Amino acid sequence: MIQEFKKIWKPYTIGMLWLLGLLWPLLGIHPDGTLSFAKTFTVWLYIFAGTAICLALYLMNKSGSLGVISSPLDGVRQNLGRTTSKVPAWVWIVVLLVFALAYPQFTNRYAQDVATNVLIYICLGLGLNIVIGLAGMLDLGYIAFYGVGAYTYALLNLHYGMSFWVCLPFAAFLAMIAGCIIGYPTLRMRGDYLAIVTLGFGEIIRLILENWNEFSFGPSGIANIPRPGFFGVDMSLEAATVYIYFLMIGLVIFTVFVVNRLQNSRIGRAWIALREDEIACQAMGIDKTRTKLTAFALGATWAGMVGVIFAAKTTFINPASFTFLESAIILSIVVLGGMGSIIGVIIGAFILILLPEYLRAFSDFRMLMFGAIMVIMMVFRPGGLIQMPRRTYKFKSESPGDTSHQVATEGGQADFARS
Amino acid sequence: MEYFVQQLINGITLGGLYALIALGYTMVYGVIQLINFAHGEFFAAGGYVGVILLSFFAGRGFLESHPIMCLALSFALTMIYCAFLAMGVEKVAYKPLRRQSRLAVLLSALGMSIFLQNALMLTQGVYDKAYPSELFQGGVEFGMVTISYLQMMMVGMTIVLLIGLNMLVFKTKIGMAMRATAQDKVMSGLVSISSNRIISLTFAIGAGLAGAAGIMVGLYYGSVRYDMGFLPGIKAFAAAVLGGIGNITGAMLGGVIIGMVEIFGAGYISGQYKDVFAFIILISVLYFKPTGIMGENIDDTRV
Numbered sequence A: 001m002i003q004e005f006k007k008i009w010k011p012y013t014i015g016m017l018w019l020l021g022l023l024w025p026l027l028g029i030h031p032d033g034t035l036s037f038a039k040t041f042t043v044w045l046y047i048f049a050g051t052a053i054c055l056a057l058y059l060m061n062k063s064g065s066l067g068v069i070s071s072p073l074d075g076v077r078q079n080l081g082r083t084t085s086k087v088p089a090w091v092w093i094v095v096l097l098v099f100a101l102a103y104p105q106f107t108n109r110y111a112q113d114v115a116t117n118v119l120i121y122i123c124l125g126l127g128l129n130i131v132i133g134l135a136g137m138l139d140l141g142y143i144a145f146y147g148v149g150a151y152t153y154a155l156l157n158l159h160y161g162m163s164f165w166v167c168l169p170f171a172a173f174l175a176m177i178a179g180c181i182i183g184y185p186t187l188r189m190r191g192d193y194l195a196i197v198t199l200g201f202g203e204i205i206r207l208i209l210e211n212w213n214e215f216s217f218g219p220s221g222i223a224n225i226p227r228p229g230f231f232g233v234d235m236s237l238e239a240a241t242v243y244i245y246f247l248m249i250g251l252v253i254f255t256v257f258v259v260n261r262l263q264n265s266r267i268g269r270a271w272i273a274l275r276e277d278e279i280a281c282q283a284m285g286i287d288k289t290r291t292k293l294t295a296f297a298l299g300a301t302w303a304g305m306v307g308v309i310f311a312a313k314t315t316f317i318n319p320a321s322f323t324f325l326e327s328a329i330i331l332s333i334v335v336l337g338g339m340g341s342i343i344g345v346i347i348g349a350f351i352l353i354l355l356p357e358y359l360r361a362f363s364d365f366r367m368l369m370f371g372a373i374m375v376i377m378m379v380f381r382p383g384g385l386i387q388m389p390r391r392t393y394k395f396k397s398e399s400p401g402d403t404s405h406q407v408a409t410e411g412g413q414a415d416f417a418r419s
Numbered sequence B: 001m002e003y004f005v006q007q008l009i010n011g012i013t014l015g016g017l018y019a020l021i022a023l024g025y026t027m028v029y030g031v032i033q034l035i036n037f038a039h040g041e042f043f044a045a046g047g048y049v050g051v052i053l054l055s056f057f058a059g060r061g062f063l064e065s066h067p068i069m070c071l072a073l074s075f076a077l078t079m080i081y082c083a084f085l086a087m088g089v090e091k092v093a094y095k096p097l098r099r100q101s102r103l104a105v106l107l108s109a110l111g112m113s114i115f116l117q118n119a120l121m122l123t124q125g126v127y128d129k130a131y132p133s134e135l136f137q138g139g140v141e142f143g144m145v146t147i148s149y150l151q152m153m154m155v156g157m158t159i160v161l162l163i164g165l166n167m168l169v170f171k172t173k174i175g176m177a178m179r180a181t182a183q184d185k186v187m188s189g190l191v192s193i194s195s196n197r198i199i200s201l202t203f204a205i206g207a208g209l210a211g212a213a214g215i216m217v218g219l220y221y222g223s224v225r226y227d228m229g230f231l232p233g234i235k236a237f238a239a240a241v242l243g244g245i246g247n248i249t250g251a252m253l254g255g256v257i258i259g260m261v262e263i264f265g266a267g268y269i270s271g272q273y274k275d276v277f278a279f280i281i282l283i284s285v286l287y288f289k290p291t292g293i294m295g296e297n298i299d300d301t302r303v
Helices: A002-028 A038-063 A067-086 A089-106 A109-134 A142-160 A164-186 A191-211 A237-263 A266-276 A278-283 A288-314 A324-337 A342-358 A360-380 A400-413 B002-032 B039-060 B067-097 B102-124 B149-171 B173-183 B185-190 B195-221 B230-243 B248-269 B274-288
Strands: A391-394 A415-418 B139-142 B145-148
Touching: A002 A038, A002 B039, A002 B067, A002 B102, A089 A109, A089 A237, A109 A142, A109 A237, A109 A266, A109 A288, A109 A324, A109 A342, A142 A164, A142 A191, A142 A288, A142 A324, A164 A191, A164 A288, A164 B274, A191 A324, A191 B102, A191 B230, A191 B274, A237 A266, A237 A288, A237 A342, A266 A278, A266 A288, A278 A288, A324 A342, A324 A360, A324 B102, A342 A360, A360 B067, A360 B102, B002 B039, B002 B145, B002 B149, B002 B173, B002 B195, B002 B230, B002 B248, B039 B067, B039 B102, B039 B195, B039 B230, B067 B102, B067 B195, B139 B149, B145 B149, B149 B173, B149 B195, B149 B248, B173 B185, B173 B195, B185 B195, B230 B248, B230 B274, B248 B274
Parallel strands: none
Antiparallel strands: A391 A415, B139 B145
């Protein structure tokens, strides 16, 4: 640990002094012509203490000094892992499902609202996960498709009185078309160009929504969007909240199912392959444009569907809900959870949506933390919290001796397995 | 006709600003082949440090007695501040990721951009901050056309900075080292050019120019906002792409074109959609001519 510390203390000290130098002009120079140091120093001390503790923990963990605490924890974790792996997967799913279905019974409306929010972000995260995690395209205008979905429902309902259930597939379809329109010209571009062009498209759509008053009613937005009906039954506000919660549960289950199936499908494997190496992939006969466009369109479809539910949930939408910051939140969910991992995205959404909700005192620091999380995750753990295991081929063989024979005769039956 | 000339002057003023920001994108792209998403935030930080310094001088009463000196000092200090900020950002968000995938670096830069934007908001407040307004009142009138002293100062300053940058890149040893690093990192390393130091320096120079642009935008529009770096950042990026990313001359030209298009688009087509024109140019350039008008990798003019 001492060795590690010696190597790291110098850059760390320089870094902290650097930070002090950068902070002071922002906090210490006042317009009335006075200079102060106390405030800068206090803020700096907080940051210093926080980072020093993190650094110490990191170093101790690296050098094994934390063994006293971490080794029993590891033992517990292994025991837990052994017992949980004995329980079949469907039991967990049933337990989760029962909990999710029973949740509205013992919570109030606020908690249900928060839960619905989390579910919305899970769906958006999973949709974006198709584009970023599987296909490896950085889409910064994702929220635009969400906006397309929400506005489709709001406008169709306003002008033609179309109901929620008619609009849901329609909005999904429109978002998909929008995805294709935006996706097609951008697919020839490299990753960083793609990022900034999708960002530009997202802004264009928002600017249109904001300025085209005859079409979208401008910044004042559209109010009184009806909540979804249930075979014509009139529902109270409480019942409607629960109903939307269940709708979202259904959509999340559907999404997880579809994304899971997609991952293991031919097109899912093509996405992952394209992400890793485009040229090799094209040499193998994968149509790059079509495959990428599919990813883009599918991601957009999900955003469109969730957008409809969002509009129905809040009953009011305006362009301010679809800014770049929303895209950034969804992006941090995917990045924190682990790109390409379904469980990771779900956990990421829980952390990033629930924490700010229950730590209201720190709500000003929310976006600051999101930005910091993105940098820290990329530097220390680029795969995210739950790293998606790399897929590898495993050949079936009874004994090590006849592997070659096996491959020769049953090579065609070699199956994918996660290692 | 008068309207046209007036718009032309406004376009040149704005275009010079975009050119200054675009240079940072293009230079960083030249050395590490990556887009610096946090670049717009350097520009915003420049605007804020500028307003902080100028109001400090105004509070002390220096601004009235020695306006030119105060302004020059503010410019210099702001550029230094932004350079140091950029070097810090590079060390934290870029250097550890040299060997990672492009996606990882992009995300880390994006996170840095969000972080800096919110750090500015938390330290400086959500509301607009006004520049001391007594500077640069009035202007020169030619018939119906007015050129304010401020515009003259901005265009002059931009030209000085651009010439200075050209001298630095093409006439000095440091510039030669930068161009060498941009061409081949391994080879330039063999002739004892430290690529880490050059990359740091490139970030610093780009951010210094962006900081100067920030202060000028603050003076021009009268106030700064914490999220002011976002849109000009994208527009300047469009300018860099239009000129051919990695190409310094191209970035200057692209900046002026984007500025002109925005001013004339706002003046003759629609003021509400003035932000859209730059995006449309960006997308069509990337689609039809991804190397830009000046070409992407002309070895001589690449940094």
